[in-house]
Amino acid sequence: MLEVTARSREIPLESLRDGLTFLTEYGDRFHHRRENELFDRLRRIGMGHGERPCAAMERDHDWGRELIRTMQDIADRATPGDLSAARNLVHLGLDYVQHQRQHIEKEDRILFPLITELLPASEDGRILAAFEHIEATLAPRSTTELIDLALDLQGVFGPLESLPSRRA
């Protein structure tokens, strides 16, 4: 997405806005809401052991949200030929990618092992039910619609990693 924007003489604004919508609605509202569910349980059951990692992950989420908001502001004000806006979007987009990679690495290295250690298996059913409730109340779009949106973006920006196939 960023490579296409950097190479283009005209910013693919509509597609970029769709990409930012995907990041907001799927990445932030959906993925982070599920993580918040885990944070709440860790705080309750972990009796304080999970506090620092949870707070660090929440700060990461806040910073990612701020980067997305800034990119949305630029994309909303930009015109297709505004190369200064394109440069800013690419610069912020690269910051976002780096931030997310570091965040995911922290989740894999610190958060998930902590969850495995502190949350008993008896919690699994309740956590799954909470995740299903979050997915069912995801607004304004369903997970299927968001995956379709991401698949459509592949037509503009090329193949995206880790994307499930379109559902019937």
Ligand SMILES: [Fe+2]
């Ligand atoms: Fe996260």
